[in-house]
Amino acid sequence: MLSCMHEHDGPLTRLRRSHEQAVLELLRKHGPLSRAELGARSGLSRTTLHDIVAGLVGNGSVVAGTPHVEVRKRGRPVEKLSLNPAAGEAVGIDFARRAVHVAAVNFAHEVIGSASEAHAADLSWPERIDIAGRLLATLATGSSVGSADGGPRGAAGALHLDALSAIGVGVVGPITEPGSENAHAQGIDGLPDLLRKQFGVPVLLDNNTRLAALAEAVWGAAADSSDVLYLRLSHGVGGGLVVGGALHRGRNGLSGEFGHITVDPAGRPCDCGGTGCLETRASLDAVLYRYREAGGRADDLAGLLDAAAAGESAALGVLERVGNDVGGVLAAVCHAVGPGVIVVGGELAEAGPTLLEPIERALRQQLMPMARQHVDVRHATLGEAGSALGGIALVLHESPLLSHYPRPVPEENA
Amino acid sequence: MLSCMHEHDGPLTRLRRSHEQAVLELLRKHGPLSRAELGARSGLSRTTLHDIVAGLVGNGSVVAGTPHVEVRKRGRPVEKLSLNPAAGEAVGIDFARRAVHVAAVNFAHEVIGSASEAHAADLSWPERIDIAGRLLATLATGSSVGSADGGPRGAAGALHLDALSAIGVGVVGPITEPGSENAHAQGIDGLPDLLRKQFGVPVLLDNNTRLAALAEAVWGAAADSSDVLYLRLSHGVGGGLVVGGALHRGRNGLSGEFGHITVDPAGRPCDCGGTGCLETRASLDAVLYRYREAGGRADDLAGLLDAAAAGESAALGVLERVGNDVGGVLAAVCHAVGPGVIVVGGELAEAGPTLLEPIERALRQQLMPMARQHVDVRHATLGEAGSALGGIALVLHESPLLSHYPRPVPEENA
Numbered sequence: 087m088l089s090c091m092h093e094h095d096g097p098l099t100r101l102r103r104s105h106e107q108a109v110l111e112l113l114r115k116h117g118p119l120s121r122a123e124l125g126a127r128s129g130l131s132r133t134t135l136h137d138i139v140a141g142l143v144g145n146g147s148v149v150a151g152t153p154h155v156e157v158r159k160r161g162r163p164v165e166k167l168s169l170n171p172a173a174g175e176a177v178g179i180d181f182a183r184r185a186v187h188v189a190a191v192n193f194a195h196e197v198i199g200s201a202s203e204a205h206a207a208d209l210s211w212p213e214r215i216d217i218a219g220r221l222l223a224t225l226a227t228g229s230s231v232g233s234a235d236g237g238p239r240g241a242a243g244a245l246h247l248d249a250l251s252a253i254g255v256g257v258v259g260p261i262t263e264p265g266s267e268n269a270h271a272q273g274i275d276g277l278p279d280l281l282r283k284q285f286g287v288p289v290l291l292d293n294n295t296r297l298a299a300l301a302e303a304v305w306g307a308a309a310d311s312s313d314v315l316y317l318r319l320s321h322g323v324g325g326g327l328v329v330g331g332a333l334h335r336g337r338n339g340l341s342g343e344f345g346h347i348t349v350d351p352a353g354r355p356c357d358c359g360g361t362g363c364l365e366t367r368a369s370l371d372a373v374l375y376r377y378r379e380a381g382g383r384a385d386d387l388a389g390l391l392d393a394a395a396a397g398e399s400a401a402l403g404v405l406e407r408v409g410n411d412v413g414g415v416l417a418a419v420c421h422a423v424g425p426g427v428i429v430v431g432g433e434l435a436e437a438g439p440t441l442l443e444p445i446e447r448a449l450r451q452q453l454m455p456m457a458r459q460h461v462d463v464r465h466a467t468l469g470e471a472g473s474a475l476g477g478i479a480l481v482l483h484e485s486p487l488l489s490h491y492p493r494p495v496p497e498e499n500a
Numbered sequence: 501m502l503s504c505m506h507e508h509d510g511p512l513t514r515l516r517r518s519h520e521q522a523v524l525e526l527l528r529k530h531g532p533l534s535r536a537e538l539g540a541r542s543g544l545s546r547t548t549l550h551d552i553v554a555g556l557v558g559n560g561s562v563v564a565g566t567p568h569v570e571v572r573k574r575g576r577p578v579e580k581l582s583l584n585p586a587a588g589e590a591v592g593i594d595f596a597r598r599a600v601h602v603a604a605v606n607f608a609h610e611v612i613g614s615a616s617e618a619h620a621a622d623l624s625w626p627e628r629i630d631i632a633g634r635l636l637a638t639l640a641t642g643s644s645v646g647s648a649d650g651g652p653r654g655a656a657g658a659l660h661l662d663a664l665s666a667i668g669v670g671v672v673g674p675i676t677e678p679g680s681e682n683a684h685a686q687g688i689d690g691l692p693d694l695l696r697k698q699f700g701v702p703v704l705l706d707n708n709t710r711l712a713a714l715a716e717a718v719w720g721a722a723a724d725s726s727d728v729l730y731l732r733l734s735h736g737v738g739g740g741l742v743v744g745g746a747l748h749r750g751r752n753g754l755s756g757e758f759g760h761i762t763v764d765p766a767g768r769p770c771d772c773g774g775t776g777c778l779e780t781r782a783s784l785d786a787v788l789y790r791y792r793e794a795g796g797r798a799d800d801l802a803g804l805l806d807a808a809a810a811g812e813s814a815a816l817g818v819l820e821r822v823g824n825d826v827g828g829v830l831a832a833v834c835h836a837v838g839p840g841v842i843v844v845g846g847e848l849a850e851a852g853p854t855l856l857e858p859i860e861r862a863l864r865q866q867l868m869p870m871a872r873q874h875v876d877v878r879h880a881t882l883g884e885a886g887s888a889l890g891g892i893a894l895v896l897h898e899s900p901l902l903s904h905y906p907r908p909v910p911e912e913n914a
Contacts, residue, residue, distance in 0.1 A: 105543065129519065131545040260870070313751040327836065329748060336743075336838020337727040338874045343835040346868040348828065359869035414762065415832070421757040422741065422833045424750020454760040455773035456674070460752045 105130060105138045110169065110193060113148065118166035139167060147173045147193050169193040174225075177285075178477025179218045180256040180294050180470075183207055186214055187474040188221040195482060197305075199225045200471050211277060215284050250287050254477030256294030264292040264339045265480055290480050292333070296342055297476025298431065298468070299326025300333045304479040306468040308427040315425035316466070317344055317416065319434035319441075323365040327423060332483065334423075345369070347415045367411045370434060377404045387433055394440045405437055409444025416445065417452035420461055431466030438465065519544060519552045524583065524607060527562065532580035553581060561587045561607050583607040588639075591699075592891025593632045594670040594708050594884075597621055600628055601888040602635040609896065611719075613639040614885050625691060629698050664701050668891030670708030678706040678753045679894055704894050706747070710756055711890025712845065712882070713740025714747045718893040720882040722841040729839035730880070731758055731830065733848035733855075737779040741837060746897065748837075759783070761829045781825045784848060791818045801847055808854045819851055823858025830859065831866035834875055845880030852879065 108128050113119060119127070125135050142148035149170045173193050180187040184207050189200035201221040205214065255278075257271045269291035271277050281289040299316030308314040312331035318324055323345030327334040335341055345365035346358050353362025366372055370387055377390050382400040384390050393401035416428060428449075430442060446463045453461070468475060519542075526541050527533060533541070539549050556562035563584045587607050594601040598621050603614035615635040619628065669692075671685045683705035685691050695703040713730030722728040726745035732738055737759030741748040749755055759779035760772050767776025780786055784801055791804050796814040798804050807815035830842060842863075844856060860877045867875070882889060 101543070125545075129515070129545065129548055130543055131539075134543055311751070329743060329750075334743060334837065337725070337840030338838065338871075340871050340874060341836065341838035343838075343868060343871070346871075347832045347835045348866045351828070351866065356868075360866070363868070414765070418761045418829070418832045419836045421761045422755065422836055423748065424752065424755035424757075426751030452762045452765065452774070454757060454770075454777070457752075457754050457757070457760075460754060 102138070102141075105134060106142060109135070109138055109142060110147065113167060113169050114194060118151075118168040120164045120166055122164075124167065143167075146170055147175070171196075174198065174250050176252060176254065176478045176481035177222060177250060178254045178256070178297075178474040178479075178481070179222075179281075180297065180473035180477065181214055181218075181258070182256075182294060182470070182473065183258055185470070186217045186221065187471055188218055188225070189471060189474040189478055190222065190225050191478050191482070197475070197478075200474060201225060202470060211274065211280060215280055219284055250285070252288045252290055252481045253281065253285055254290045254292070254297070254480035255281060256292060256297040256473040256477050258294060261291055261293050261339045264296070264335050265290055265333065290477075292335075292477075292480055293326075293339070293342075294473035294476070295324045296326035296333055296335070297474075297480060298466075298472035299342065299429075299476070300328055300479045300483075301468055301472045301474075301476035302429045302431070302466055303328040303331070304483070305475050306472065307429045307464040307466050311425075311427040311462075313424065313426045314429060315416065315419060315423070315427070316342075316429045316431065317412070318432035318466075319368055319370075319412070319430065320432035321370050323368050323432075327425070329423070333480065344415055344419060347418065349411050349415065364411060364415050368408050368434070373404060373408055373434060376407065377401060380404050387436075391437055394437055402440060405441045406444045408434075409441050409446075410448040413445045413448025413450075414452050416449045420449070420453060420457065424457070425461065428461060428463045429466050430463065431468075431472070435465055516552070516555075519548060520556060523549070523552055523556060524561065527581060527583050528608060532565075532582040534578045534580055536578075538581065557581075560584055561589070585610075588612065588664050590666060590668065590892045590895035591636060591664060592668045592670070592711075592888040592893075592895070593636075593695075594711065594887035594891065595628055595632075595672070596670075596708060596884075596887065597672055599884070600631045600635060601885055602632055602639070603885060603888040603892055604636065604639050605892050605896070611889070611892075614888060615639060616884060625688065625694060629694055633698055664699070666702045666704055666895045667695065667699055668704045668706070668711070668894035669695060670706060670711040670887040670891050672708060675705055675707050675753045678710070678749050679704055679747065704891075706749075706891075706894055707740075707753070707756075708887035708890070709738045710740035710747055710749070711888075711894060712880075712886035713742055713756065713843075713890070714893045714897075715882055715886045715888075715890035716843045716845070716880055717742040717745070718897070719889050720886065721843045721878040721880050725839075725841040725876075727838065727840045728843060729830065729833060729837070729841070730756075730843045730845065731826070732846035732880075733782055733784075733826070733844065734846035735784050737782050737846075741839070743837070747894065758829055758833060761832065763825050763829065778825060778829050782822050782848070787818060787822055787848060790821065791815060794818050801850075805851055808851055816854060819855045820858045822848075823855050824862040827859045827862025827864075828866055830863045834863070834867060834871060838871070839875065842875060842877045843880050844877065845882075845886070849879055 109124060112124060112127050121139065125132060128135065143150055147170055148167050150165050150167050171192055171194060174190050175193045177188065177190045185202055185204045187202045190198045192198050201224055203217050203221060205217060257274060260272050261269050263269045267288050269278060271291060278289045278291055295318050299314065302308050302316050303314040314328040316326045324342060325344045326342040346360060346363045348362050349364050349367055350362035354366040355361055356363040356366045374390060377400060380400040380403055382393060384393055390401055394405055442463055442465065450458045522542050523538060526538060535553065539546060542549065557564055561584055562581050564579050564581050585606055585608060588604050589607045591604045599616055599618045601616045604612045606612050615638055617631050617635060619631060671688060674686045675683050677683045681702050683692060685705060692703045692705055709732050713728065716722050716730050717728040728742040730740045738756060739758045740756040760774055760777045762776050763778050763781055764776035768780040769775055770777040770780045788804060791814060794814040794817055796807060798807055804815055808819055848855065856877055856879065864872045
């Protein structure tokens with residue numbers, strides 16, 4: 087187990103880990119390699135490499151064998167090293183308001199499985215962490231307990247958790263020092279410590295809406311783009327930005343707060359303390375309020391969506407006006423950050439084209455003409471598993487644990 | 501000269517360069533080191549290290565000597581390697597509308613000097629490049645030709661250009677693939693090739709307003725922050741974002757277009773083809789127009805600023821309203837990206853507090869309360885040298901040539 091080293095995480099440990107990651111990256115890229123090939127490609131000294139490989143074999147992330155019949159001059163078979171397909175590299179957990187979602191990938195970065203469990207809104211943190219542990223155990227034993235709400239399932243067999251390098255965790259609300267081992271969820275003191283005790287590996291924490299943004303950019307609707315604006319239209323309105331493939335956080339973790347961009351300085355007061363924010367026009371409550379003001383009769387989202395699907399003019403008119411507000415805010419953000427793809431998620435996005443088309447229309451109208459062709463509006467695809475998958479992406483793509491290693495460059499003549 | 505290798509830039513060359521950068525970084529950090537110390541700290545094999553050091557000594561970026569009297573057991577003095585203080589590592593050039601600005605740093609990342617020359621607006625590209633070459637030659641010979649308009653001057657002696665690793669170049673207008681060797685300035689075909697021929701090293705191109713943003717974050721008003729929003733209020737309104745210390749570009753290089761965020765959907769047509777953009781309210785022409793509409797009598801910026809300084813109510817009222825428009829747009833961008841510092845530059849910013857205070861007031865009013873304490877509005881400090889310095893920052897911080905090397909981590913016991 088690496089866990090003890092992780093907890094006393096000094097520069098030497100980090101350097102060692104960066105070498106480990108370089109070796110894993112080479113094996114991921116090239117498949118099985120001999121020690122000599124690894125040495126040539128990594129540029130590491132023999133002593134360093136021997137040490138690093140021994141550690142990786144010891145913790146189960148790499149296996150040694152002679153998969154190909156190759157012989158050296160003197161006839162001794164050359165041992166090849168390869169990734170262990172059953173070793174879990176990273177796990178993601180999403181602590182949503184009323185459910186826990188988990189997902190895991192192996193060292194080849196294949197999703198091994200995901201699982202979900204709903205719970206009461208007031209459940210304590212130790213109880214939620216127990217649920218996460220239980221769900222992960224089901225992945226580890228390979229039992230096919232999946233979520234009731236879609237998302238990827240167990241695929242590549244049982245998970246072997248001993249070589250886990252880190253866990254990426256999403257929670258509701260603002261995070262200080264997001265994405266780092268020093269992250270803290272506001273109002274949830276000690277959560278990283280609880281998680282670290284339970285799982286024995288470093289824990290990287292971030293806002294779960296932002297993690298959903300990252301997941302849509304890595305595994306979901308925007309998997310073909312590395313510059314993504316994700317907007318979630320739900321009980322609140324928020325989102326996240328992925329910039330050059332990395333999650334954007336901003337100073338003090340306050341970014342992606344699209345719901346608090348002013349739409350009407352003379353508008354209604356917002357929960358944030360401001361006035362006329364987009365959230366006062368486009369949250370689920372605000373949309374239902376506008377719908378009833380327009381003479382609509384349904385009390386809940388399902389009713390509104392049914393009415394829109396049936397072509398009711400009050401419902402369509404409200405979605406048109408909401409889309410106009412949302413599109414205007416998205417245009418402002420696009421001018422600032424220039425995303426290639428905009429992904430719209432959250433319950434309200436289930437309205438589909440009756441909402442997305444007005445959004446896109448207002449967006450293009452307010453974008454400078456030369457930018458209009460460059461942006462693409464899409465419906466989110468990952469559903470509830472999104473944030474847990476985002477936790478994994480956080481570990482694999484952004485972990486400060488992994489960010490310092492020499493990314494091996496493919497050699498021309500090798 | 502590295503130039504031939506740079507032009508045929510394959511993966512092996514990149515790997516080699518990443519090792520070179522690792523060695524330079526260690527010497528920058530620790531001062532003179534022996535080959536043995538470099539080996540231990542870099543993790544590179546003896547053969548690789550020998551090869552890399554020979555190249556660096558050969559191109560003049562590293563010098564060998566025995567600066568400290570240290571003897572080994574057998575009495576032979578230990579040769580130490582150190583950075584050559586006269587070797588230019590990176591050069592920045594800003595091709596502004598009517599002037600060329602250059603700046604250079606050595607391998608210790610000290611600014612060696614800067615210089616500027618004004619020219620007619622219609623000067624050809626070969627002529628502008630000649631000016632840049634001449635200005636750099638004045639730095640290289642150590643003659644103290646400086647700019648007439650401020651900015652840092654020659655400091656650390658004459659520049660030795662043979663070891664130059666790259667040139668960062670700013671130009672007006674949109675750039676495709678900004679910051680890379682494949683960058684192209686729209687409407688200026690072949691500029692990178694012309695520059696590469698003239699200087700024999702890789703050329704990284706970006707928009708000069710964005711480079712000014714980067715420079716303010718690295719050397720200027722926001723040198724203490726790595727998340728910076730830079731706004732330039734000039735003949736046009738534009739800017740740039742620095743995110744986690746790196747320049748943000750967005751998909752297709754369209755980012756930082758704060759001037760084209762809609763302020764009034766029913767407003768005046770903008771040069772971009774849109775309607776009611778911030779630029780129609782806050783460009784120099786727009787501000788003078790608003791001033792004359794309000795009964796002001798000056799025809800130019802200097803007159804407006806004088807009137808404001810004298811407390812004329814028409815001038816102050818216009819700056820207040822402009823500040824209100826600008827602050828509202830900045831608030832929207834802040835919610836999206838969460839910068840720690842906002843830097844306002846460009847000629848209009850010379851109005852000082854009569855403009856910056858209204859900007860800050862409107863900004864805070866439209867920010868969600870929890871974000872209000874986290875943002876700081878400052879006047880730009882680098883003046884006209886900003887974009888050339890930004891070109892250097894581009895080379896040092898963001899060059900794809902330099903981004904793959906293993907950043908050495910300080911060892912605990914060494």
